[in-house]
Amino acid sequence: MPLLDVAKQAVEAAKAAGADYADGRVVREDSESITVRNQVMEGIDRSDSQGVGIRVLVNGYWGFAATALLEPAEIERTATLAVEIARAAARLPMDPIQLSETEPATGTWHSPMQVDPFNVALEEKVALLMEATRRMQEVKGLAFAEGGIDLFRRRSWLATSEGTAVEQTTVQSGAGIEASAVGEGELQRRSFPNSFRGHIAAAGWEHIQRLGLIEEAERTATEAVELLSAKECPSEVTTLVIDSGQVELQVHESIGHPVELDRVLGMEEAYAGSSFLTPADRGKLRYASDQVSITADASLPGGLGSFGWDDEGVPAQQTPIIIDGIFHNFISSRETATRIGERSSGAMRADGWQNLPLIRMTNISIEPREGSLADIIGDTKDGIFMATNQSWSIDDKRVNFQFGCEIAWRINDGKLTDMYRNPNYTGITTEFWGSCDAVGGREEWTLWGTPNCGKGQPGQVARVGHGTSPARFRNVQIGVRG
Amino acid sequence: MPGAVGPDEIRRVSQAALDLPGVDGVEVLFMHEWGGLTRFASSSIHQSTWREDTGTRVRVVTNGQVGVASTNDFSPEGARAAADSAKEMAQVVAPDPLFAGFAPPAPIEATESFDEATASTSPTTRAEGVAALVEQCDQGFTAAGAFETTSMEVAVANSEGQFCWAPSTLASITTVISGGEHGNGFAETFGARVSDIDPESIGKRAAQKARDSQNPHDLDPGRYTVILEPSAVSTPVGFLAWIGFGGRMLAEGRSCFSGKEGETVAAPTISIFDDAASPLTLGTPFDFEGVPRERVDLIKDGVFLDGVYDMRTAKQAEKATTGHALPPPNPEGPFPLNLFLAPGDSSVEEMIAATDRGLLITRFHYSNVVHPVESTITGMTRDGTFLIEHGQIAGPVKNLRFTQSIIEALMNTTMIGRETELASEFFFSASRVPALMIEGFNFTGRSDH
Numbered sequence: 001m002p003l004l005d006v007a008k009q010a011v012e013a014a015k016a017a018g019a020d021y022a023d024g025r026v027v028r029e030d031s032e033s034i035t036v037r038n039q040v041m042e043g044i045d046r047s048d049s050q051g052v053g054i055r056v057l058v059n060g061y062w063g064f065a066a067t068a069l070l071e072p073a074e075i076e077r078t079a080t081l082a083v084e085i086a087r088a089a090a091r092l093p094m095d096p097i098q099l100s101e102t103e104p105a106t107g108t109w110h111s112p113m114q115v116d117p118f119n120v121a122l123e124e125k126v127a128l129l130m131e132a133t134r135r136m137q138e139v140k141g142l143a144f145a146e147g148g149i150d151l152f153r154r155r156s157w158l159a160t161s162e163g164t165a166v167e168q169t170t171v172q173s174g175a176g177i178e179a180s181a182v183g184e185g186e187l188q189r190r191s192f193p194n195s196f197r198g199h200i201a202a203a204g205w206e207h208i209q210r211l212g213l214i215e216e217a218e219r220t221a222t223e224a225v226e227l228l229s230a231k232e233c234p235s236e237v238t239t240l241v242i243d244s245g246q247v248e249l250q251v252h253e254s255i256g257h258p259v260e261l262d263r264v265l266g267m268e269e270a271y272a273g274s275s276f277l278t279p280a281d282r283g284k285l286r287y288a289s290d291q292v293s294i295t296a297d298a299s300l301p302g303g304l305g306s307f308g309w310d311d312e313g314v315p316a317q318q319t320p321i322i323i324d325g326i327f328h329n330f331i332s333s334r335e336t337a338t339r340i341g342e343r344s345s346g347a348m349r350a351d352g353w354q355n356l357p358l359i360r361m362t363n364i365s366i367e368p369r370e371g372s373l374a375d376i377i378g379d380t381k382d383g384i385f386m387a388t389n390q391s392w393s394i395d396d397k398r399v400n401f402q403f404g405c406e407i408a409w410r411i412n413d414g415k416l417t418d419m420y421r422n423p424n425y426t427g428i429t430t431e432f433w434g435s436c437d438a439v440g441g442r443e444e445w446t447l448w449g450t451p452n453c454g455k456g457q458p459g460q461v462a463r464v465g466h467g468t469s470p471a472r473f474r475n476v477q478i479g480v481r482g
Numbered sequence: 483m484p485g486a487v488g489p490d491e492i493r494r495v496s497q498a499a500l501d502l503p504g505v506d507g508v509e510v511l512f513m514h515e516w517g518g519l520t521r522f523a524s525s526s527i528h529q530s531t532w533r534e535d536t537g538t539r540v541r542v543v544t545n546g547q548v549g550v551a552s553t554n555d556f557s558p559e560g561a562r563a564a565a566d567s568a569k570e571m572a573q574v575v576a577p578d579p580l581f582a583g584f585a586p587p588a589p590i591e592a593t594e595s596f597d598e599a600t601a602s603t604s605p606t607t608r609a610e611g612v613a614a615l616v617e618q619c620d621q622g623f624t625a626a627g628a629f630e631t632t633s634m635e636v637a638v639a640n641s642e643g644q645f646c647w648a649p650s651t652l653a654s655i656t657t658v659i660s661g662g663e664h665g666n667g668f669a670e671t672f673g674a675r676v677s678d679i680d681p682e683s684i685g686k687r688a689a690q691k692a693r694d695s696q697n698p699h700d701l702d703p704g705r706y707t708v709i710l711e712p713s714a715v716s717t718p719v720g721f722l723a724w725i726g727f728g729g730r731m732l733a734e735g736r737s738c739f740s741g742k743e744g745e746t747v748a749a750p751t752i753s754i755f756d757d758a759a760s761p762l763t764l765g766t767p768f769d770f771e772g773v774p775r776e777r778v779d780l781i782k783d784g785v786f787l788d789g790v791y792d793m794r795t796a797k798q799a800e801k802a803t804t805g806h807a808l809p810p811p812n813p814e815g816p817f818p819l820n821l822f823l824a825p826g827d828s829s830v831e832e833m834i835a836a837t838d839r840g841l842l843i844t845r846f847h848y849s850n851v852v853h854p855v856e857s858t859i860t861g862m863t864r865d866g867t868f869l870i871e872h873g874q875i876a877g878p879v880k881n882l883r884f885t886q887s888i889i890e891a892l893m894n895t896t897m898i899g900r901e902t903e904l905a906s907e908f909f910f911s912a913s914r915v916p917a918l919m920i921e922g923f924n925f926t927g928r929s930d931h
Contacts, residue, residue, distance in 0.1 A: 089527035144734070
């Protein structure tokens with residue numbers, strides 16, 4: 001049976017069991033991962049997973065159940081269970097859930113791709129990582145040279161009791177290298193093009209071919225070794241310039257999460273936390289300096305957060321989040337948007353078939369301004385330049401943060417001078433963004449992928465995107481020590 | 483509702499992979515999880531779910547070359563397809579010089595960690611539990627959290643003849659109660675049986691914390707004596723599983739304990755061990771390559787002894803596996819999943835009475851590594867942080883950021899609680915730990931709530 005028909009069958013079974021509203025989502029996911037360290041194969045694996053998630057509204061309460069078995073009897077049993085779960089939820093009364101309007105959608109969508117990475121010979125993938133790690137190992141003093149390739153394909157078939165019936169496919173490819181040097185009580189690491197498995201995009205093998213892993217291997221390894229003998233990052237309040245990769249993390253943690261409307265409404269309170277924002281802040285709160293505009297855009301080609309429709313069947317949208325520093329919009333779902341008198345921004349996505357959709361970032365990006373990274377550094381009399389995220393921590397309302405990077409340099413009269421190891425910085429979200437006085441231009445803007453965004457109970461992992469340019473911030477506390 | 487697949491059916495499906503021709507060996511790791519989670523916020527049930535899934539993960543070796551593939555198609559055809567895929571991958575890679583073979587046949591001690599009542603808990607029963615918890619909220623306060631009842635069976639079969647199977651159940655309830663004049667309270671409990679869960683008492687604990695947390699004051703960062711409740715202690719202990727106790731990190735000089743075997747790394751009253759077989763934790767009796775899990779003393783009387791190993795890492799370190807493999811492939815190597823910090827002889831009340839000026843911490847939030855070799859982590863307090871003055875709770879304070887070496891904190895531990903709790907750090911499995919009193923804990927920032 002075509003899988004869209006299976007999704008429709010789930011909807012019909014749920015309605016027959018008593019659901020007022022139902023959606024059925026069949027998902028099949030395939031992944032392939034290769035890891036090489038010091039030219040030794042550390043891991044090569046493939047996985048596939050398929051199943052159906054059935055979500056229902058009964059008398060204004062949600063229920064959700066999921067099964068890996070797509071036989072009609074199992075779907076009927078699972079749909080009935082979803083209805084039972086919704087009825088049980090009525091034990092604690094609340095205002096019945098209302099869904100914002102959306103036009104029933106039909107059609108298909110596919111992420112852009114030139115070369116299907118799953119069809120590329122394993123030998124070619126392994127050879128790329130072997131050569132990249134070989135080149136890193138040629139750098140004297142390096143302990144570990146690691147490379148990884150990650151491929152992901154998600155096909156989904158969504159049907160709703162309102163008439164939506166859509167089929168979507170996204171293929172995502174990523175790769176990266178990591179060099180580690182160990183000694184004298186230090187572990188120093190440099191990554192390229194970004195940390196935590198590199199640069200992943202909704203694209204095919206052509207994306208990996210363009211990354212330049214082999215070409216950048218020697219520089220990456222050399223910097224890791226040099227960091228071992230570099231000075232410790234000083235503790236001071238100074239001007240901070242961060243590269244595009246670190247701005248990605250900064251946007252993700254201190255803008256992307258706080259603008260999720262379910263957090264704002266307390267729906268994530270006990271686990272990942274809530275937000276310092278309130279619905280009354282829309283159009284009023286100065287979140288950042290006038291250099292900063294942020295947009296959520298689920299239609300960006302190549303973004304991990306791109307799709308044709310979200311997992312509620314709401315079409316991909318562009319939503320201005322911050323315009324010239326002023327906060328304007330949340331990212332939302334059909335349920336939560338109704339609670340603030342709006343329509344869904346189309347941000348509901350589920351991890352696989354076995355989880356119910358949550359509000360997840362799409363592609364939350366900073367709008368480019370002007371100038372290159374070199375221009376920003378050249379325009380900085382004294383400060384610190386930090387590159388490549390290493391660690392992150394932020395409080396439960398997304399106010400106080402502390403982020404670490406792999407490497408830093410002193411900026412002196414517009415030039416990079418001393419290298420520093422173990423750099424980090426800390427701040428308060430709106431104060432930090434309020435101190436931003438430069439955002440790089442389009443030529444520096446990169447659409448990064450974050451494939452490991454955690455949220456929800458049971459825990460879900462989302463794949464989201466962030467387009468970012470380097471940026472400069474004034475009066476930042478750097479060099480926090482234990 | 484579905485139940486366990488059981489060893490006979492798992493053997494039958496696994497055999498389709500084990501029969502793969504033209505290879506030197508095959509290992510099948512089977513995992514089956516089913517259960518429900520009732521999630522609540524604003525004192526209403528807003529996300530309630532049930533799911534069931536299986537995973538059949540096949541590792542194939544041929545001429546020392548290793549490949550892994552997994553599927554959730556639990557059938558002989560699915561297992562065989564995964565084995566074929568793993569073989570295809572193995573054939574294109576170089577031999578793994580650290581491959582140490584598959585687990586030899588070994589008896590596995592049976593555990594009684596499966597509870598039918600937990601496995602069959604209905605959404606209605608969980609909803610009643612949530613209602614009992616929510617009823618503990620004062621006027622103007624609401625509860626958020628989750629009540630989970632899940633079941634799991636894990637099995638490993640390999641071409642060496644090893645077969646082991648273990649079913650288990652988990653029940654947990656976690657809540658944050660908030661409201662009034664800006665104050666939160668947290669409480670949680672875990673167990674293998676739903677009958678171990680008392681939602682009402684958890685609600686009462688969190689409600690009292692929320693009451694006590696009203697109108698928190700600013701406090702300057704700095705070094706303070708702290709009393710960490712068990713949920714807070716689970717953060718540094720959990721992080722040691724990640725950055726300290728793994729055999730691979732130790733062997734490669736990346737652990738905060740590398741080269742420190744036999745050295746004092748904690749106060750002499752501190753002992754940390756891993757023991758999956760203990761009835762006081764939630765463990766399986768074998769690891770994910772079918773090796774019986776051993777109790778491992780990691781830190782004994784303040785002295786670091788050794789880490790944990792899987793077969794590959796044991797070969798690298800020229801030691802024996804301790805039965806701590808994670809599912810393959812696993813480049814980071816083994817982790818301890820069932821940590822204990824041994825209890826002492828104090829109560830939290832005695833710790834408070836012994837504190838001239840310090841802080842009582844309920845739990846930490848979103849912690850992360852700052853310097854792995856120095857064991858320095860950073861994170862925030864949340865859901866109940868209190869100033870102690872002259873041996874008494876003086877009042878709530880706003881949340882603080884810490885940046886602290888775990889080893890330094892363990893060295894500066896002066897009192898240890900006599901009661902232990904299973905507590906879960908944000909990212910890790912649950913550890914059984916007592917409360918700790920630590921001198922000179924380093925706070926480097928503060929938030930506005």
